[in-house]
Amino acid sequence: MLDQRNSTSSKPRDSKVWRKIWGLNVAPKIRNFLWKASKNINPTGENLVRRHHGRVSICQRCREEVETMEHILFFCPFAQATWKVSSFNYSPRKEGFTSFLQWWIQVFNTFVEAGSFSAIGLASYLCWHIWKPRNSFLFEGQSDDPTQVWNLALQEFLEFTGAIAEHASHGSEWRGWVAAVCRDHNGNIVDGCSCIVFANSVDVAEALAVKMACNIAWHRDWNNIIVESNNKALVERLINPNQNSRWDAQAVEASIRSIICNLSQVSCAYVHRSANVVADWVEKKLEPKLALLIGCATLHLSWKGFL
Structure with missing residues (x-):
């Protein structure tokens, strides 16, 4: 088992993996850590x-x-708690988990498909900040709080990307925060994801949120679902393929249609923001504070046997 994992981690199928790591828009220490972990x-x-x-x-x-x-x-309870309190709301599962490298490749590909390169960087920072308290615990006897670890990871990530953005061609008006919330047939939240993206309009941000929701359904192998958005025009374009997409969201909407084609029994529905409690809360909380373009989509699973 040990040899198998070492073989998987030290001999990647493609050298492109290393180029992806060294090409990440993160601090050098993060890239170095990812390379060693892989x-x-x-x-x-x-x-x-x-x-x-x-x-x-x-x-x-x-x-x-x-x-x-x-x-x-x-899989350490400390790591599990840290991922859970993060904006990823992620619960790592041992079933099918082979190595850090394979996990990172899957995460990279998933977020690239969702159009969010920043989420890859944020996940990388969180891995580093989970590793760092482990050393503090061993050598200094220091116990850290999972929420504090997540906050430090997010803060350092935002500080780094903020410094880079000052020298980049796009300004703050291109930054967006998208979220996808998944609910079961009883309305209980069962999954979700959020990340920072680059979007030049609210329509693009909301399209990216819908794409993220569809990607979650595809990766979870869910069917019989309803994807809800408070962008009426976007929903109408997704329902009626004869309608022309917005020029700036055309690629994203085409990607959404492609994902939907691979799902079984999926429909899109418009829900006014006031009737979508989760989306309304997200937008009211984040928009004034971060001055970001906000996109939020809700995924409803209308059957009981999805777990």
Whole structure:
């Protein structure tokens, strides 16, 4: 098992993976960390024992499992709690999880499909900030709070991207925040995602939110769903393929139609913002504070057996 994971992590199928990592718009320390984590050469408990530099491979924080890179970043209760309080609202699952490298490739491809390169950077910063408290715990006896770790990761990411944006061609008016919220047949929230994107209009931001919702359904293999948006014109264009798309959202809307074609029993519906409690809350909370273009979509699963 160890050899299989090391082989997967240290011998990627394509050297393009390394170019993707070194080409990320993140701080050099983050790229360096991702490269080491992908090659499984960080000084984890497991690696130290394997190199004969340590005697204990068990995670010293939870004392439940061998301290692998995957355990530190995803499966240790501390890591699980940190991902859960983040805007990703992510609950890592061990089933089918092979290595950090394969996880990162999947995350990269998923967010590229959603049109959000910034979310890749934010997830990378969060991985680094989960790793850092592990070292503080081991060598300084310092215990960190998951919420604080997430806030520090988000703050550092925004500070870095803000500094880059000052020298970039697009100004703050191109920044947007999109969110997708998934609900079951009882209205309970079961999944969701949010990230920063570059959008030059509200229509583009809302189209990206719908695309994100459809991508979640596709990756979860869900069917019999209703995608809701408070952008009436966007919904009408998605329902009626004969209607021309907006010039600035044409590529995104074409991508949405392509994803919908791969889903079973999916429909799009317009819901006024006042009737969409989640979207209304997101927009009221974020828009005045961040001065961003906000897009929010809701995904309803109208059957019971999706879990």
